[in-house]
Amino acid sequence: MKKENITVLRKILYAVESGGQVYGKQNYGAFAGVGANTPNEKAITIGAGQWYAEEARTLLLNIHKKYPKEFKKLDTAGITADLNKSWGTYGVTKTSAKGKCIIAIITSAVGIKCQDALMETQIKTYAASIEKKYGSLSDDAMMECINIIHQGGSGALTRILAKTQKPYTAKTIYTALCTDPADKSNNNQVGDYVTRQKVVYGFITKYCNKEGVNTMGYSRQAVADLVNSWVGKNEADGSYKTIIDIYNGYKGAFPRGTKMDYSWPWCACTWSAAAIKLGYTPIMPIEISCYYLIEAAKKKGIWIENDAHVPKVGEGVLYYWKDGTNFATTDCTGVPDHVGTVTEVYEKAGYFVVTEGNYSNAVKKRTMLINGRYIRGFISPKYTDNTVTPVTPAAGKDLTTVAREVILGVWGDLPERKTKLEASGYNFTDVQNKVNELLNKNVPTPSKPQNTGVTKVVAGSGAASFDKSLAGSYVTTTGLYMRHGAGKNKRAMVLIPEGTKVQNYGYYTSYNGTKWLYIQVTLNGVQYTGFSCKTYLKKQ
Template identity: 55%
Template structure:
């Protein structure tokens, strides 16, 4: 028998999916269906539910062409007399397909009147009359579940009366979105600043551990002192009750495996994510081909700017705290992405507010959140920032650590190479016509990717010979050649603007 905690976890997983598909198929009541799922599946603990994702006890019938499993069950063909039988039951891939399958099953002609019933009593009476169940007390049994868990609260999602899950009405649907990218972004960012040194990070661990042990992956409770980046992502899912779409784990490796089971894993590390996705890293990435190594870290993507080529990731256990990281799209170390299936993908632009440190605002500028040129200066000034101070910090972050030539012989390309420095971003384009030897026409930064907003590896002196093998990226309509050269015994490979390079 399911514990109260197990009942609540199951309801919070399956109810949003029932609402989603009840609305999609035009039903007026959903609490009856949620109650049926609870009763038929033993709150998700029955073998048919746990292994085969059939939460409504649906048999195959003559029209089912999918996978099936033969199981024993009891039928009450004569009131008061239970008859044991074996029959074939429908098999589904996951919880969502199981719920969708239920509403597809109700498309059979004999259930056509169920759609119009707007109370659980009428809904269940009609479904019983149509022959869904043989139990003589089926309606009363399901209604007892509905009452025990106050499931009629979920009917409000169908009528637009209330939105306990997201608080935002979807005017186009006339109902409410259940799974919102914005809610994930907001929750992740609300945790920024929590850290180990003052113990505030423990609330993240505690949130994850609110799930009963039997519902935790591998039945393992998170402990203080363990690496907690995966727990941070998982705690967001637990707090928002998004377990149906967001995989949870306290191990990055097992988090990927859980994402695969939910069919929300994106292996391609060149994928452009959206806010609300998760990015996993492999710090041992060789930079050759698609990264398939063991993951070391994970964070929630909270901002993406394809024009600037950056994303912002809010991460737990980043320097023993919740912090934001600004990284290049399709950069090195990206292992892959988790891409939950949200109902609501709307994302608001970050607020351009005052009161932040110069360093924090400078990182936002680099990520593209404050625009460019005169618009950037206007908005920064309007928010109360010293534009020159912010721009100076931007330049320090991007160019301050760039190596410079030590003497006039620094760029002799015949010198021996003692070490290598290579951009962590990849060149995406190739044109044999741009391959060749070039000479810099000015002192020129070699950067980690295309664009003046990318970190500089070094400053190349004017007149230096560099080699391009035909690869390049584009930023602002300008080609940035992927070049290679030697300076002070170091072989550099990175990007420089073609505007300051001429063929030798």
């Protein structure tokens, strides 16, 4: 199985085992006592993958072996000693000291890592046994087979495949599953779970990466998931060539009759390879030139000539690196230099995230301000499935990653943000300090104002509102950051000294009930135009 499909299947199994049948959701702290699922259960079931009895013990043994120091610190109820016993009848309750301790261990950062690792190891083991018995299968067929084994064991799979039409595909296997409720030959009826099987089949057909095949419509999230699975591919180790190979393996007519060369810039090729691999070329234009990619999008009627457009996941964003400094009030129309795929959008926070091929010779992510500088325009394919999986906070990430998520708005606003961070095991003060460092680093800190400006620096977003009564001169009551947008989660432009005179022309943006004035000031020969909190500005 492809690596990305192993990850997809892990998410699918998590979704149906503990995530409420929502793709991308899981409950790492799930804990079911004896007999909670079926009367014949003699032991506990734990984790996102619902590991029962000895499998539950295996999970904890893995955590103990890989992270002994962390395990020892978390083990407040003697779980270590219990790992030497058989867990076939291990029946502690959720509310007991041992039950609470187990939950604390498996929901820790190291516990979550080990749960993901165990599930993917099991998937690989299942795949190897299936291939040995039934031969090579397509990834979608393999995923359905693993789903059956995971739920009902190898006997269930043997029974289902015996009545499955060949060649095996996800569709033919699912069709056989649908006949299971009427089969009374035994009591291992995995197909009796009609809703679960329908959900699993839907997820497989939607998210399994099968080059050039599309039978279930066009999904925004599928595009985002695919390009995100390529993050890290680079020129240094040659892994980027797999993306170009997908493009060059296209069975249709190549735009302008041209295949890619490994030595050429490959950002547009990355967008196009995603369309080809998913079979989305009817809605996504393909090209290896950013200029001609725009032309192709125009022909499909899906080009958005508007820098201020609030993008959606799955859209393409084109850049022009020579965009002028006054980018808040002008629409960039230069010849495009680069393209990426929008994979996350935080409209309230004023940001979106783009995953790009050939970003410093690799597939990387870039954070962009909505209506920010360098935006050339957007490609907006006509997707039939607009469902987008929300990005949810998770424990176990490094401090910088969490701080960037805070800036993007993933963790919400205060006081909710503080509660969520601490509940996930993060130190709120440490995270906030890192946020401030990221937002305010390398910011000019002039000691006094100057009246003449040589260079102009303008915020990455324009003001949302106008109130004539706000217009006038103000004085800063403290050292005050000017930012690229309204809110402390926006990147700082300059630190304005206390007592500095600034000008507002009535424009502002409200953020969390506070007005942020769109002001102008000249400092050390540079004219800055951006946002500062009205609370720290005294009108003259």
